[in-house]
Amino acid sequence: MTTTFRFLTRLNQVELLGRQAKNIPELLEGLRLVPGTSIYYHTHRFLQQHHYLSPEPPNDFAFWVTNALGLDTLGEELASVDTVSFHTIRDLRTRYLEILESYSQGRKARNGDCPEGQEFHFMSCRTFILPTPYEARNLKEFRDILEKISINSIYFHIFEARLRLERGANDFSKWLEGIGETQLAREISRLDPYTITLEGLRRDLIQRVSRYVENS
Amino acid sequence: MSRIRDYAPIAGESTIEELSLLAERLKGKTIQNINSTAVGGGVAEILIRMLPLLRDLGLNAAWGVIKGNEKFFHITKKMHNALHGVDAPIDRDELDYFIDVNRQNAEEIMADADILFIHDPQPIALVEQKDTLGRKWIWRCHIDFTNPKKDVWDFLKNYIERFDCAVFSAPAFSRPLTIRQVLISPSIDPLSDKNKELSDDLVNGVCERFHIDRGRPVITQISRFDYLKDPVGVIRAYKMVKQHIECQLVLAGGGATDDPEGMKVLEQVHHEAENDPDIFVLFLPPGSDVEINALQRASDIVLQKSLREGFGLTVAEALWKGKPVIASAVGGIPLQIAHKYSGILTHSIEGTAYWIKQLLNEPEYAKKLGSNGREHIKYNYLITRHIRDYLLLFLSLYEQKDIVSL
Numbered sequence: 001m002t003t004t005f006r007f008l009t010r011l012n013q014v015e016l017l018g019r020q021a022k023n024i025p026e027l028l029e030g031l032r033l034v035p036g037t038s039i040y041y042h043t044h045r046f047l048q049q050h051h052y053l054s055p056e057p058p059n060d061f062a063f064w065v066t067n068a069l070g071l072d073t074l075g076e077e078l079a080s081v082d083t084v085s086f087h088t089i090r091d092l093r094t095r096y097l098e099i100l101e102s103y104s105q106g107r108k109a110r111n112g113d114c115p116e117g118q119e120f121h122f123m124s125c126r127t128f129i130l131p132t133p134y135e136a137r138n139l140k141e142f143r144d145i146l147e148k149i150s151i152n153s154i155y156f157h158i159f160e161a162r163l164r165l166e167r168g169a170n171d172f173s174k175w176l177e178g179i180g181e182t183q184l185a186r187e188i189s190r191l192d193p194y195t196i197t198l199e200g201l202r203r204d205l206i207q208r209v210s211r212y213v214e215n216s
Numbered sequence: 217m218s219r220i221r222d223y224a225p226i227a228g229e230s231t232i233e234e235l236s237l238l239a240e241r242l243k244g245k246t247i248q249n250i251n252s253t254a255v256g257g258g259v260a261e262i263l264i265r266m267l268p269l270l271r272d273l274g275l276n277a278a279w280g281v282i283k284g285n286e287k288f289f290h291i292t293k294k295m296h297n298a299l300h301g302v303d304a305p306i307d308r309d310e311l312d313y314f315i316d317v318n319r320q321n322a323e324e325i326m327a328d329a330d331i332l333f334i335h336d337p338q339p340i341a342l343v344e345q346k347d348t349l350g351r352k353w354i355w356r357c358h359i360d361f362t363n364p365k366k367d368v369w370d371f372l373k374n375y376i377e378r379f380d381c382a383v384f385s386a387p388a389f390s391r392p393l394t395i396r397q398v399l400i401s402p403s404i405d406p407l408s409d410k411n412k413e414l415s416d417d418l419v420n421g422v423c424e425r426f427h428i429d430r431g432r433p434v435i436t437q438i439s440r441f442d443y444l445k446d447p448v449g450v451i452r453a454y455k456m457v458k459q460h461i462e463c464q465l466v467l468a469g470g471g472a473t474d475d476p477e478g479m480k481v482l483e484q485v486h487h488e489a490e491n492d493p494d495i496f497v498l499f500l501p502p503g504s505d506v507e508i509n510a511l512q513r514a515s516d517i518v519l520q521k522s523l524r525e526g527f528g529l530t531v532a533e534a535l536w537k538g539k540p541v542i543a544s545a546v547g548g549i550p551l552q553i554a555h556k557y558s559g560i561l562t563h564s565i566e567g568t569a570y571w572i573k574q575l576l577n578e579p580e581y582a583k584k585l586g587s588n589g590r591e592h593i594k595y596n597y598l599i600t601r602h603i604r605d606y607l608l609l610f611l612s613l614y615e616q617k618d619i620v621s622l
Binding site for chain 2 (some may be wrong): 017037124130148153
């Protein structure tokens with residue numbers, strides 16, 4: 001493990017898949033067929049577009065089911081999927097399929113159409129990863145860079161690296177572990193970053209790292 | 217002319233850094249934009265602002281405009297309306313004429329451009345040249361594609377699928393196509409004359425010039441005089457409000473060189489206004505951006521009661537100025553407004569009138585809508601985000617994978 005942390009950033013291009021759903025059966029069919037990048041996109045888009053909002057809207061599936069179909073209970077179930085506990089997009093997709101299949105097979109299932117113009121549009125994303133000029137050799141430098149680095153970089157190392165690149169843990173924790181900051185690494189691993197805004201996450205990370213900088 | 221660095225105080229230092237990192241990978245590439253009008257309308261406006269910034273980042277960004285006569289633009293206007301779902305039959309002779317004009321314009325294409333960036337349907341048939349020229353070709357659709365008439369869609373689809381990539385402004389415009397489709401929302405430029413900060417004196421001066429009374433509420437719709445913007449519906453909504461609340465209505469906009477219907481709509485507007493001294497119908501000449509900016513800033517409420525809309529940049533402009541906006545839930549407008557959170561979405565003249573009254577009577581709520589709207593625009597619809605999307609688009613033409621390490 002190198003002792004230098006090189007900050008990367010990532011930028012997304014949003015792709016349109018030309019597929020839409022107007023009811024639960026079509027949403028289910030789409031969820032089975034779209035590429036994994038589409039599942040990733042729809043479960044993470046809100047984090048990026050509304051990163052200044054708190055509380056944030058839930059994932060796109062939950063938002064649509066609640067607001068376009070008026071299915072509050074199902075929407076809540078979809079919103080409460082604990083994304084941070086999944087390590088692959090494959091498993092995450094399976095969880096959403098289980099919820100929707102279970103709903104569809106239930107006696108109270110409502111499979112009617114949404115109002116015209118409120119269809120769910122499946123999208124996807126292509127991700128470009130770039131090195132930034134910032135490198136940290138110790139905790140203090142790490143903290144200082146966290147204060148000025150693009151929010152996209154924090155997003156990449158916390159969310160994208162863990163789930164999309166299937167690295168198992170977030171990049172920050174892996175590096176901290178490598179330089180012997182095991183306790184701090186665990187603290188960051190235990191965070192549920194899906195329930196705070198990105199700017200809130202930045203502040204939280206800076207505070208935690210600062211405590212260790214002061215004690216070192 | 218603005219430089220990319222000028223945006224750092226608004227968009228953030230790290231945003232500008234990321235743009236430079238992306239642009240480095242495209243240094244020396246020539247991108248030629250081609251559309252059908254050099255002035256008026258959202259496409260020309262955004263090109264005028266974006267090209268110098270792309271150049272500032274090190275790209276060779278060029279712009280060509282195809283030439284056409286009245287007959288050609290009459291056909292493309294019908295095409296435009298048909299894509300909006302309006303019945304506008306176009307016969308075979310007209311389609312042949314459309315193709316001929318495109319072929320006559322083939323010389324507008326720069327033979328050494330790396331990427332040909334074609335905007336909207338008017339120059340779409342230029343893609344015929346791809347077989348001989350090669351290069352990368354992008355088709356950028358700026359208009360509402362929600363319910364296109366089948367015959368026109370089939371005609372255009374034949375051309376669209378020859379491009380390497382199609383770009384749409386809203387998810388609802390996406391269609392099953394054999395080529396890759398990318399979502400890029402348009403944007404506003406916070407440093408342009410239309411959006412920059414203005415002094416109160418200047419805003420007051422513009423209002424005085426047009427005899428608008430700043431002591432009474434002002435409701436404004438800024439858009440060119442096109443029936444798809446429903447200016448007549450706006451006047452009817454205003455009349456409903458006026459029965460209960462003393463207010464003024466400003467309908468202001470210009471015309472584009474490819475929009476021959478504008479004058480006819482303007483006549484209908486004057487007829488509906490019935491010489492009401494509190495209705496200000498302002499047909500503004502090109503270059504009236506500061507006046508438009510001032511009128512938006514002088515408004516208590518801004519409307520965008522379009523029947524169809526591409527994206528509706530005027531909504532983003534008004535939200536950026538912190539104004540409460542009431543707009544139709546069409547085209548790209550729902551992307552900019554979360555109903556009751558960052559603005560109001562309506563579906564009818566009556567609904568528009570109802571919400572105007574609500575917001576005029578509850579100015580604190582109206583103010584909150586405006587400030588939330590400004591935040592949303594800041595993060596998602598400023599020109600720096602648009603430039604980032606274009607740089608990614610150009611890079612993506614040379615990449616196949618979902619995750620690309622640059």
